Amino acid sequence: MTTLAATPVATRPPMPPLVYVPTTDEEDRAARRLVMHTVEDGRTALYTYSAIDRLDRYYLEGSPWVVLDVASLQRAYEAAPYDLLFVDVSPGLQEIDEEARDADRA
Template identity: 75%
Template sequence: MTPDRPAGPTNPPMPPLVYVPTTDEADPAQRRILMHTVEDGRTALYVYSAIDRLHRFYLADNHWIVLDVAGLQKAFDAAPYDLLFVDVSPGLQEIEPEPAR
């Protein structure tokens, strides 16, 4: 993770808090962050800037935790990942179109 990279067209600013999908153990302290292997073999962490986006892009009934950038760094230090996706679907469900505004 490189939090010092400047924001730009390909690097939008990181939200101050993100919702991170986890496993579903009854004791929240025992839950683990869910990571995925993408097609090229790299490990990806999918995070969401709002709970409704987690429900829409990930799975509506999935357990989650909220992390700030320091928390994401601790997660990376404990279990490194290659890619960090914000508000992106890993393809676990069919996505419904956003309602018209």
């Protein structure tokens, strides 16, 4: 009997059942849209967060948001396709916001 050595397989972390997604800030909540970003290589990215405190920490504190489940994310993709879906990742907006505040103080 031959035993095959187990080979490591890259696995993705499981998708949270619900994610918080940044939106535009129209007063009418029904008119709000998901905020997508263009990354350095030109692809479109949707940043999502597994908890509201992570959205505040990694995105921008106080940003408007909507909670979506996996089926809603699929519908969002069908309406406006994105190339990348990030969970709990910073797009670097805190640094840009901090630089703008510093420039306002000068």
